[in-house]
Each structure stands twice: as structure tokens, then as C-alpha cells.
Amino acid sequence: MSIKMKFVMASATAALLMGTAAGAETWRAWNIHSDGHPNTAAMDRFAELAAEATGGELEISVYHGGVLGSQPDALEQVQLGAIDVGNFNLGPIGPIVKEANLVSLPFIFKDVPHMFRVLDGEAGEIVSAAMADAGILPLAYFDAGARSFYTQKEINAPEDVAGLKIRVMNNDLYTAMISAMGGNPSPMAFGEVYQSLKTGVVDGAENNFPSFKNVAHYEVTSNYSLSEHLIIPECICVNTANFNALSPEMQDAVRGAAEEAAMYQRELWAVQSAEARAEVEAAGVAVNEIADKGPFQAAMVSVYDDYLAANPDMRTLVEIAQATE
Ligand code: BDP
Numbered sequence: 516m517s518i519k520m521k522f523v524m525a526s527a528t529a530a531l532l533m534g535t536a537a538g539a540e541t542w543r544a545w546n547i548h549s550d551g552h553p554n555t556a557a558m559d560r561f562a563e564l565a566a567e568a569t570g571g572e573l574e575i576s577v578y579h580g581g582v583l584g585s586q587p588d589a590l591e592q593v594q595l596g597a598i599d600v601g602n603f604n605l606g607p608i609g610p611i612v613k614e615a616n617l618v619s620l621p622f623i624f625k626d627v628p629h630m631f632r633v634l635d636g637e638a639g640e641i642v643s644a645a646m647a648d649a650g651i652l653p654l655a656y657f658d659a660g661a662r663s664f665y666t667q668k669e670i671n672a673p674e675d676v677a678g679l680k681i682r683v684m685n686n687d688l689y690t691a692m693i694s695a696m697g698g699n700p701s702p703m704a705f706g707e708v709y710q711s712l713k714t715g716v717v718d719g720a721e722n723n724f725p726s727f728k729n730v731a732h733y734e735v736t737s738n739y740s741l742s743e744h745l746i747i748p749e750c751i752c753v754n755t756a757n758f759n760a761l762s763p764e765m766q767d768a769v770r771g772a773a774e775e776a777a778m779y780q781r782e783l784w785a786v787q788s789a790e791a792r793a794e795v796e797a798a799g800v801a802v803n804e805i806a807d808k809g810p811f812q813a814a815m816v817s818v819y820d821d822y823l824a825a826n827p828d829m830r831t832l833v834e835i836a837q838a839t840e
Contacts, residue, residue: 542757544577545589545601547705552729553787554602554657554749555579557780561751564772569765575600585704587685593754594650600753603651604659605642606684606745608752614645617832619688620822621815622808624746627658629839634748638835646750652758653750654773658784659723661743665732666719669803670740673697673814682708682720691818692744696811705730712736721745724791725784733795739802742811751777 544562548555562575583589583598586607592598594611609616617623617638624630633639634656643653664670666679677697683689685702693700701717711717713735720732721744727733751773758766796802805811823830 539572539574541574541576542599542753543583543597544575545581545583545593545598545603546577546579547581547586547589547602548726548729549580552725553780553783556783557657557776558602558751560779561772561776564775565769568768568772573761573765573769581706585706587704590651593752596650596754596757598754599757600751602657602749603752604684604747604749606686606689606747608646608651609686609688612642612646612649612651613826613829614642614832616686616688616822616826616829617642617836618747619686619745620819620833621688621692621744622812623833623836627660627746630746630748631656631658633836633839636835636839638832638839641832641835646752647755650755651752652755653752654758654770655751655777657749657751657777658781659747659749660725660784660788662721662723662745662747663740663742664719664721664744665727665736665739665800667737669738669801670742671803671805672810675740679718680716682711682717688818688822689745691821692815695814695818708732709735724788724795728791728795733798733800736800739795739800741802741804742808744811 544558546555546558558577558579562577565573565575584592586604589598589601590603590607590611593601605615605618609619618630624633634642646653664676664681668675670676673696676693678699680699680701681693682701682703683693684705690700690702703711703717708717708720709730709732712720712732719736721742722732727739733739753769758769761769792802823833
């Protein structure tokens with residue numbers, strides 16, 4: 516039997532299981548990244564797997580390159596159900612869902628595996644439930660590595676950030692983080708950063724290697740300093756009501772597709788982060804290790820203190836994360 520035939524039969528079986536009466540449904544999916552980024556491949560895979568698992572009952576049209584709007588706008592659209600699903604970063608979710616801010620506290624995680632252990636545990640359950648309540652239900656989580664600073668000079672200590680205008684994502688915690696190092700934070704949409712770096716509107720930004728490479732920020736930057744100050748997961752997140760409106764079988768199928776796509780994303784991420792680093796280095800970007808990150812962590816004490824004083828109800832969540840081995 517040809518592969519195509521097998522697929523048709525598998526789809527027909529799935530369609531029978533799902534019940535075909537309602538007819539196919541189409542979801543609009545948001546993705547900020549373009550071709551060549553691991554998340555773009557993972558979102559395409561998610562759409563494919565969802566179609567397969569639902570026997571074609573759910574068609575997901577993925578709009579890449581942020582064409583459906585900036586991330587903060589797209590998140591609002593998801594809450595309203597105008598965009599059904601997307602690959603979102605938990606950073607810009609923080610201003611909407613307080614609990615999601617756990618992951619935006621600088622240096623809260625020891626490394627990426629620790630971040631996933633926290634997400635897979637009690638803290639993660641609290642964060643996911645709060646997101647779902649706000650209309651942004653996480654189906655699975657992506658690896659987004661760690662974010663580090665890039666500017667026209669080496670950063671080795673917080674003093675090196677002092678006086679620099681640094682672009683950050685839309686979240687007061689990032690503004691506080693840069694201010695605590697003596698820098699000038701500049702919240703800005705991702706799509707505007709290249710031009711701002713190029714024309715000197717900002718002196719630098721911070722991101723992981725795949726995103727740094729994919730949107731060509733490395734072309735207008737000379738140094739990437741491994742501060743690794745933020746380890747922010749990303750999700751495949753869906754409008755909660757639209758997901759709940761699916762039959763239980765369809766929900767299982769879509770969740771399974773998201774989980775499998777996320778596993779695929781994590782594999783791609785490992786390979787492509789290393790490749791992206793090698794590529795930007797080959798293109799002339801100097802990458803430096805930071806011998807002692809202690810001073811950066813010390814500079815964040817006031818950020819934690821101020822944040823927890825203003826949000827005392829976040830203290831337990833922070834403690835659970837910090838106590839996670
Ligand atoms: C990338 C994230 C994306 C963010 C972007 C940014 O994948 O969600 O919008 O950084 O810095 O790494 O805005």
C-alpha cells in the first residue's frame with residue numbers, strides 16, 4: 516500500500532472516531548518566526564500532526580513571520596478567540612497573567628533542564644492553570660534556550676550595561692532588570708529591533724542564538740556576551756474556549772499533536788542553537804563567556820525585592836521554583 520493510501524486510510528479511521536458530522540474546522544495560528552527558525556518548523560509539524568490525528572477535521576493555518584501582528588497584540592487576539600492558537604513566549608504573557616511572570620525573573624532557573632523540571636512540577640501547574648483561566652491555554656512547552664546580551668562591546672559585568680540603551684520585550688520585569696544594571700531599557704516589538712540596532716536607536720538587545728541569527732541581528736552587532744540572564748519557555752497556546760468546544764476525542768488529538776510537535780521542537784532546538792552560534796561566529800560576531808555571573812545575580816536582588824513587595828502573592832510560586840531540584 517502506498518504511503519499516501521495508508522495516510523488516507525488512517526485519516527478515514529480517525530475521522531470515524533471523531534465523528535464527521537460537524538465538518539472541518541479551521542484554526543488561525545500565529546508565529547513570529549520565519550523560515551529557518553526551529554519554531555517555524557515545529558509549528559508546521561503541529562499543523563500536520565493535528566490534521567492527521569483528527570482525520571482532517573481540524574485544519575490549522577499557520578501564519579509565520581508575525582504577519583498577524585506583534586506578540587502583545589496577538590496575545591490579545593488569542594484571548595478574544597480571533598487568533599486560535601500560536602507559538603508564544605511566556606515573557607509577554609507576564610503582563611496579562613501574573614503567574615507567568617515566574618519565568619521572567621532573571622536567573623530564576625539554574626539551566627534549561629531545571630526550567631523544564633519546574634514547569635513539569637507544581638509551579639508549572641499553577642502557571643498553566645492561570646494562563647488557561649486568562650484564555651491562553653498552554654498545550655505544550657518549547658525550549659527557547661537562554662537569552663544573553665548583544666551590543667557593540669563585550670559585556671562582562673553589570674557595569675558594562677550601564678549607560679547602554681537595551682531593547683527588551685514588553686514586560687516591566689525586563690525594564691527593571693536593565694535599570695538595575697544602570698542601563699536604559701527600551702521595550703519594543705521584535706520586528707523593530709533590527710532597524711533600531713542598525714541606526715543606533717538602541718545600543719543592544721538580548722536574545723537566544725536562533726532568534727539572534729534568524730532575524731539577522733548579528734549583521735548589525737559585533738559582540739554576544741553569554742550572560743544567560745533569562746531562561747524563558749515558550750508554548751503552543753490555544754484560546755481556552757475554542758479548545759474546550761472541541762469533542763474530548765478532538766481535544767486529545769490536538770493535545771497529542773502539540774506534545775509531539777514540542778518534542779520535535781526541542782530536538783531541533785538543540786541542534787539549531789549550536790548551528791546558529793557557529794554561523795554568527797563565522798560571520799564575525801565575537802562570543803564571550805562571562806567568567807563570573809555573580810555580580811549580575813547580585814544586581815537582581817532589588818528586582819526580586821521590589822517585585823515581591825508589589826506582588827506578595829507571587830512569593831510562594833517563586834519559593835516552589837527555587838526549591839525545585
Ligand atoms: C524570540 C522569541 C519571540 C520573541 C522574541 C523577542 O521566540 O517569541 O518575540 O524573541 O525578543 O526569541 O521579542
